[in-house]
Amino acid sequence: MQQLTRQFIDNRWVESAGKRRLPVTDPYRQETIAELTAGDAADVDAAVAAARRALPAWQSLSGERRGAYLAAFADALEARRDALIHLSSRNNGKALAEAGIDLDDAIACYRYYAGQAAELEARQGRIVEHGLDGIRAQTYEDPVGVAGLITPWNFPLVTSAWKIAPALAAGCTVVLKPSEVTPLPEQAVAEIAEAIDLPAGVLNLVHGDGEGIGAPLTAHPGVDKLSFTGSNMVGEKVMHAAAKGVRNVSLELGGKSPILVLDDAEIEQAADWVMAGIYFNSGQVCSATSRLIVHAALADGLYDALAQRMDAIRLGDPLADDTDMGPMTSARQREAVERYLAVAREEGLVAVRDGRHRQLPERGEFVAPTLYRDVPVESRLWQEEIFGPVLCGRSVTSDQEAIELANASPFGLAATVVASDLERARRVGRHLRAGSIWYNSEQVVMPEASWGGFGISGIGRELGPWGLAEYLQVKHLIGPEGGQSA
Ligand code: NAD
Numbered sequence: 443m444q445q446l447t448r449q450f451i452d453n454r455w456v457e458s459a460g461k462r463r464l465p466v467t468d469p470y471r472q473e474t475i476a477e478l479t480a481g482d483a484a485d486v487d488a489a490v491a492a493a494r495r496a497l498p499a500w501q502s503l504s505g506e507r508r509g510a511y512l513a514a515f516a517d518a519l520e521a522r523r524d525a526l527i528h529l530s531s532r533n534n535g536k537a538l539a540e541a542g543i544d545l546d547d548a549i550a551c552y553r554y555y556a557g558q559a560a561e562l563e564a565r566q567g568r569i570v571e572h573g574l575d576g577i578r579a580q581t582y583e584d585p586v587g588v589a590g591l592i593t594p595w596n597f598p599l600v601t602s603a604w605k606i607a608p609a610l611a612a613g614c615t616v617v618l619k620p621s622e623v624t625p626l627p628e629q630a631v632a633e634i635a636e637a638i639d640l641p642a643g644v645l646n647l648v649h650g651d652g653e654g655i656g657a658p659l660t661a662h663p664g665v666d667k668l669s670f671t672g673s674n675m676v677g678e679k680v681m682h683a684a685a686k687g688v689r690n691v692s693l694e695l696g697g698k699s700p701i702l703v704l705d706d707a708e709i710e711q712a713a714d715w716v717m718a719g720i721y722f723n724s725g726q727v728c729s730a731t732s733r734l735i736v737h738a739a740l741a742d743g744l745y746d747a748l749a750q751r752m753d754a755i756r757l758g759d760p761l762a763d764d765t766d767m768g769p770m771t772s773a774r775q776r777e778a779v780e781r782y783l784a785v786a787r788e789e790g791l792v793a794v795r796d797g798r799h800r801q802l803p804e805r806g807e808f809v810a811p812t813l814y815r816d817v818p819v820e821s822r823l824w825q826e827e828i829f830g831p832v833l834c835g836r837s838v839t840s841d842q843e844a845i846e847l848a849n850a851s852p853f854g855l856a857a858t859v860v861a862s863d864l865e866r867a868r869r870v871g872r873h874l875r876a877g878s879i880w881y882n883s884e885q886v887v888m889p890e891a892s893w894g895g896f897g898i899s900g901i902g903r904e905l906g907p908w909g910l911a912e913y914l915q916v917k918h919l920i921g922p923e924g925g926q927s928a
Contacts, residue, residue: 444476446625446649449485450632452492453642459484460654464622469535469769470760470806478625481650483658486617489646490664493588493615496643501585501613505563509556512607514638515631516552519545519599526630530599531760533626535768535807538761540723547887548603551905554889555607558910562611570918578923583914585613586690587666590659592680593628594672595621595771596726596829601671601694602628604893604904606645612913614667615644619659622651623772652676663687667913670694671728674898681901692902692912694728694894696827697855700848701731702870704841704861705739711882712740712860713747716833718884719858721755721811724767725831726775728899729856729878729885732828734835735844741837745794745815748833752795752811758803769806770830776807779830783812785822792816794835819850827853841870849875854896858884877903 446466448455458479466476500508519526527541536544562583570579591605598620609616620628632647648655656676660668660683670680671694684691701719703712719731736744760768770776783796793799794813802808809830817824817834824834838844848857857874859881861867867881877894880886887893887905894903902912 443474444626446476446478446629448479449481449489449649450635450645450647451485451489452495452646453636453640456488458482458649460650462654464651466533466623466625467772468532469771469773472773472805472807475532476626478622478649480622480654481648482654485648485650486655486658486662489617489648490588490659490662492643492646493617494664496615496641497585497588500610500615500641500644503613505559505561505611508611508613509559511638511640512552512556512559512610515607515634516549516556518634518638519549519552522630522634526599526627528761529630530624530627531768533624534595534598534771535760536723537765537768538763540768541760544597544599548599551600551603551889552607555611555910558608558907559611562910562914576923578921580919582917582919583612584917586913586915587614588664589614589616589667589669589913590662590665591616591618592656592659592668592670592672593618593620595623596723596728598624598627599631602631604909605669605671606631608904608909609669609913610644612910614913617646617648617659617665619648619650619655622649625649657683660684661686666690668692669912677900692904693900694904695898695900696829696853697728697730697895697899698733698825698827698851698853699729699731699856699858699876700733700735700851700874701858702844702848702860703734703736703740703744704844704859704866704870705737706862706866707737707740707860708862709740709743709747712744713751715858715860715882715884716744716748717751720833721752721767721831722885724770724809726771726829727885730829731856731858731884732833733824733848733851734833735847736835736837737844738837738839741815741835745813745835748813749794752813753800755811757808757810767811767831769808771807773807775829776809779809779828779832782823782826782828782830782832783809786814789818789821789823791821791823819847825851841866845870845873849873852898855894855899856880
């Protein structure tokens, strides 16, 4: 069993100042696979001090040099491919194929920001066109400073890559706090930082829970920027903490995203996209399209097609090649989802499929793929993020009604439109209030396009040039023309 008793600070593995031990589990075998020493404020102090010391040299390094380190991260992830897939499968309960997709996403992200670091360098000192005679104005983009990065447990390699890569490309140094539920994949990222000789203090990792590490990190005056991915409840606390000292904050929070099936959609195709949008990663996806809005004319046929597909999902050991869906990542998350299933029973929701329709594997934190139809909008299951394999459906009779129902949510992370007429799908998509809108596709994420939410789904954007901008501050140098550029 691995003992995670040390923190990665200043490129050294140092004993945590904390005393509390937390078990890290395999949610299929329901056994402890590692033990983590939950750090405390003293660990945060040491990590922030290391990041501050490293900042001047790191931000002075050329963009090409910083980019070369990010490319080395990508190469090292690739080189450890099988081990990392196995590790995230065990710690998260992800089916192997899903763990492989995560790894590919992370690699693509590090590679993309390797290029962005070089491009940033190339545009420093750009001349601004303006209407004043004899005045030269130039634009520079400086790193925000030390960034505190906090990640959740559902996609550890991906959510950490989306923060580490742009932060380092921008010239920030970082203190990363992984989720205490899934610390193993991000522990491997710190091991890679050591292996590629990243300069000391540029990336520090502190293990622990929200109370021991998260809260002290967000409150630390030496942290200039906070980037948080997780629940709305904790996100609000992070934003509150960032107010002290007027510190920069980005939040990637929850979702309750809709999938709209218009009346010209092809049912079998639509069923495939609906499935991909909700049951991937056992439904533990912030952008899961968990509200199905289907034209009444297609509803019965679509529910039949979905029921067939749900029955064919093979639940089981995530490490087995023939498993489609693994368990929930923790007993806690299984219990949270089961509380919603109990509410559904109390509310008398109509189940197309739920736990009563199938035998679950003998062990593991499983929840059966579940689908309710004709769910009232007042239902908590229609309104709240469940974060499990639970889909709620409702029927509508026009595109306009579908758009209004889709937008009637305080969340706004993602949405999907399914239609045969692509023009119509795009038109409807333009009216949706969300950061990522897919049409006739599902959950396609690329490092070049932005990620982030409208409404209570967050503040700011990750990925693309926008993700880099979150770690930069713009300044202008303005004065008389003449002489050389700075
Ligand atoms: P969580 O909010 O419970 O925890 C997230 C992280 O915050 C963990 O590392 C946790 O230890 C830490 N934390 C807890 N209390 C803290 C505090 N007081 N101060 C600072 N840090 C603290 O979320 P979770 O259960 O790990 O993840 C699930 C949530 O994450 C869902 O709501 C999901 O929608 C969201 N999420 C969003 C995105 C996105 O891109 N928008 C991506 C993945 C997950």
